[in-house]
Amino acid sequence: MPRKNAFYAQSGGVTAVINATACGVIETARQQRTHIGKVYAGRNGIIGALREELIDTSKESTAAIRNLLSTPAGAFGSCRHKLKSLEQNRAEYERLIAVFKAHNIGYFFYNGGGDSADTCLKVAQLSQTLGYPLQAIHIPKTIDNDLPLTDNCPGFGSVAKYVAISTREAAMDVASMCETSTKVFILEVMGRHAGWIAGAAGLAAEREGDAPHLILFPEIAFERKKFMARVQRAVKRHGYCVIVASEGAQYKDGTFLAESGLKDAFGHSQLGGLAPQLAQMIQTELGYKYHWAVADYLQRAARHIASQTDVDQAYALGKAAIEFALQGDNAIMPCIVRGKGKRYTWSIGKAPLDAVANREKMMPRNYITRDGFGITQAARDYFAPLIVGEAYPDYRKGLPQYVRLKNVALPKKLKKRFQL
Amino acid sequence: MPRKNAFYAQSGGVTAVINATACGVIETARQQRTHIGKVYAGRNGIIGALREELIDTSKESTAAIRNLLSTPAGAFGSCRHKLKSLEQNRAEYERLIAVFKAHNIGYFFYNGGGDSADTCLKVAQLSQTLGYPLQAIHIPKTIDNDLPLTDNCPGFGSVAKYVAISTREAAMDVASMCETSTKVFILEVMGRHAGWIAGAAGLAAEREGDAPHLILFPEIAFERKKFMARVQRAVKRHGYCVIVASEGAQYKDGTFLAESGLKDAFGHSQLGGLAPQLAQMIQTELGYKYHWAVADYLQRAARHIASQTDVDQAYALGKAAIEFALQGDNAIMPCIVRGKGKRYTWSIGKAPLDAVANREKMMPRNYITRDGFGITQAARDYFAPLIVGEAYPDYRKGLPQYVRLKNVALPKKLKKRFQL
Numbered sequence A, B: 001m002p003r004k005n006a007f008y009a010q011s012g013g014v015t016a017v018i019n020a021t022a023c024g025v026i027e028t029a030r031q032q033r034t035h036i037g038k039v040y041a042g043r044n045g046i047i048g049a050l051r052e053e054l055i056d057t058s059k060e061s062t063a064a065i066r067n068l069l070s071t072p073a074g075a076f077g078s079c080r081h082k083l084k085s086l087e088q089n090r091a092e093y094e095r096l097i098a099v100f101k102a103h104n105i106g107y108f109f110y111n112g113g114g115d116s117a118d119t120c121l122k123v124a125q126l127s128q129t130l131g132y133p134l135q136a137i138h139i140p141k142t143i144d145n146d147l148p149l150t151d152n153c154p155g156f157g158s159v160a161k162y163v164a165i166s167t168r169e170a171a172m173d174v175a176s177m178c179e180t181s182t183k184v185f186i187l188e189v190m191g192r193h194a195g196w197i198a199g200a201a202g203l204a205a206e207r208e209g210d211a212p213h214l215i216l217f218p219e220i221a222f223e224r225k226k227f228m229a230r231v232q233r234a235v236k237r238h239g240y241c242v243i244v245a246s247e248g249a250q251y252k253d254g255t256f257l258a259e260s261g262l263k264d265a266f267g268h269s270q271l272g273g274l275a276p277q278l279a280q281m282i283q284t285e286l287g288y289k290y291h292w293a294v295a296d297y298l299q300r301a302a303r304h305i306a307s308q309t310d311v312d313q314a315y316a317l318g319k320a321a322i323e324f325a326l327q328g329d330n331a332i333m334p335c336i337v338r339g340k341g342k343r344y345t346w347s348i349g350k351a352p353l354d355a356v357a358n359r360e361k362m363m364p365r366n367y368i369t370r371d372g373f374g375i376t377q378a379a380r381d382y383f384a385p386l387i388v389g390e391a392y393p394d395y396r397k398g399l400p401q402y403v404r405l406k407n408v409a410l411p412k413k414l415k416k417r418f419q420l
Helices: A018-031 A046-050 A062-070 A090-102 A114-129 A156-177 A196-204 A224-238 A274-286 A297-301 A308-326 A377-387 B018-031 B046-050 B062-070 B090-102 B114-129 B156-177 B196-204 B224-238 B274-286 B297-301 B308-326 B377-387
Strands: A004-011 A036-042 A054-056 A105-112 A135-140 A184-189 A214-216 A241-246 A259-263 A269-271 A290-294 A332-338 A346-352 B004-011 B036-042 B054-056 B105-112 B135-140 B184-189 B214-216 B241-246 B259-263 B269-271 B290-294 B332-338 B346-352
Touching: A004 A018, A004 A046, A004 A114, A018 A036, A018 A062, A018 A105, A018 A308, A036 A046, A036 A308, A046 A054, A046 A090, A062 A308, A090 A105, A090 A114, A105 A114, A105 A308, A114 A135, A135 A308, A156 A184, A156 A196, A156 A241, A156 A290, A156 A297, A156 A308, A156 A377, A156 B297, A184 A196, A184 A274, A196 A214, A196 A241, A196 A377, A214 A224, A224 A241, A224 A274, A241 A274, A274 A290, A290 B297, A297 B156, A297 B290, A308 A332, A308 A346, A308 A377, B004 B018, B004 B046, B004 B114, B018 B036, B018 B062, B018 B105, B018 B308, B036 B046, B036 B308, B046 B054, B046 B090, B062 B308, B090 B105, B090 B114, B105 B114, B105 B308, B114 B135, B135 B308, B156 B184, B156 B196, B156 B241, B156 B290, B156 B297, B156 B308, B156 B377, B184 B196, B184 B274, B196 B214, B196 B241, B196 B377, B214 B224, B224 B241, B224 B274, B241 B274, B274 B290, B308 B332, B308 B346, B308 B377
Parallel strands: A004 A036, A004 A105, A105 A135, A135 A332, A184 A241, A184 A290, A214 A241, B004 B036, B004 B105, B105 B135, B135 B332, B184 B241, B184 B290, B214 B241
Antiparallel strands: A036 A054, A259 A269, A290 B290, A332 A346, B036 B054, B259 B269, B332 B346
């Protein structure tokens, strides 16, 4: 069997551990040199394939690839370019196949969320239609934790850990001074449609009365009056109120509390600024002194406090992707399967891509308390193991040492340029 | 010599390491039982003394006191209550002395910034006037790093580390996706009048072109046109632009870019929301897609990534305060003295309080590049050693284990209540 090369691309918002998956893919492929050729990475994700801008990862040292395990963000670049349907833009799919053919690529590893699962499936389908032998495998990644069929998504555990720790720390700050100063603190976190990240902040609380006192989920319609009553109650009972608000918090009619009016390439509204809006609302209605923080990219890039469990799983999924490919799998996604015992265990499973693409997994209603402002024991049991372990990076002069790859370009073979 | 008790209070905004100072004070006092009695802490800072709400720290276990070393925020509570001048409010000072007298307190340790240095000095002066023997010692603490006569202030090194790491991490995220997504990222950090914190973010950059590309200091008047030109240049050269903005960034006339209209108990304007304002400005003028983060309390509470140097110095200052007191010192502040050698060394010195109170130390102009948007080598040499070492706390189930003291109240002895 002639050895085929592999193409690997990172898609969508990057995470603290997506490079750990890249590390798993590349290290495992290197161990299987007799079966698989080189791993080419897309520069800036899938558009790297469309533009024939491929990175030859074989030019990177063993140490550099190993260091991907502890480096956040996307080492090869990522993008949010969504391939349209086959009918709407067959040319893009055909271009992908042409580039793959030119570089003898027989494996397509796409590392992303729901949108890229969909793209990956379409590429698998078209390669069959065109009679080009290609195995397309989607590797899950999203801090949003909203992919179906996997117990959790790499990237989420580390954000969850960061958010829970930050909530605990900031709440201690507020508690120290609430007698004469700030009474209300709001931390805005990511999560457009699903409240997984905001929910994980609930882990910060260990005893009755601990922060966060209120969590705002996108899944629960925001009711101003009810919310204000709860803020006031927390301040009266505990002296202060800590609120963790999902950026996707919305009114009953689906309007986000914090629409900025901008949309990204996928047509999603760009959110942000919910925290200052809530703070203003509380100030006007209750008169409390407030502070607010918006973690934004800090939360998903915080490799300095990544979850060891998350790093391990991210790596294992990259490794499994190569192994499944070499076993002949196509149009699948390796996934995390949670063991049934009381003690947390996990293993790698396999999900068919057509069951993954374009389906969002919301927080189950029984993970949210009846009043809509907190998490239940079921949610705690789900979240808790995902943040276990501190995967500290190496430091030099007080700063984490993150690797920068050489990212050497593979010479182009196609004459045609492709207009995106 | 009859043993006198000590009073210790935390003042102003808390930090990741103010409890390390408390640990130094209490552990050292416990080792000197033959010379010093109990350490009483003010509940919620100095107002705890005024209200005669004293905490008996002798009720805490050795382990609990040791855990203060790795616990952020203010273990006994803090406040921003500023004592007015002796002429304006002599009653408050007299009340303090009355409480001290009632509880046989001969040592006053006040752990705070510039305002509390001033209060501490006045208490020292009044106790002399009233003939009440009291040694008043100020222990420096402020993330703002703006106290004179000490090389640096405990709390600052840890914020500096947090901000430099966060800048590096978020910048990697932006760089990964700038080809098709966010071009400008703004991180708003604390620092009302002095740009120390924003400046420390400059450590994130190691090579030419690294983020942060622009830093906004309160010391440099903001010029919109010049700023916009630099943002555009960074995006054109590097593909993206990371800006670290001090909350105290201001126009030439002294107006803050982000006045919220609120004032705190010291009459300082409450700031916040600069990042979204800058983002809007950039969007309107240059049309770049942006993201922004406001670290707020997260930065000063981030004990999970505290600087070991900072923790060591915070502890040493607490220890020195007790030692100086037992040597008979009064109206002084132990301070950090930087060694003259090339390799960083530090020791504890002693500064007279009247030279400390009410003086703010700004970033020297030669720490800021000529164009006003970056830091010089002199600044790097100053900042770099302060963030060295990672003083990780202990973790349980993925979360840092911070101590909660029992904070047992000392029975009151005075009949009179005091109206604040």
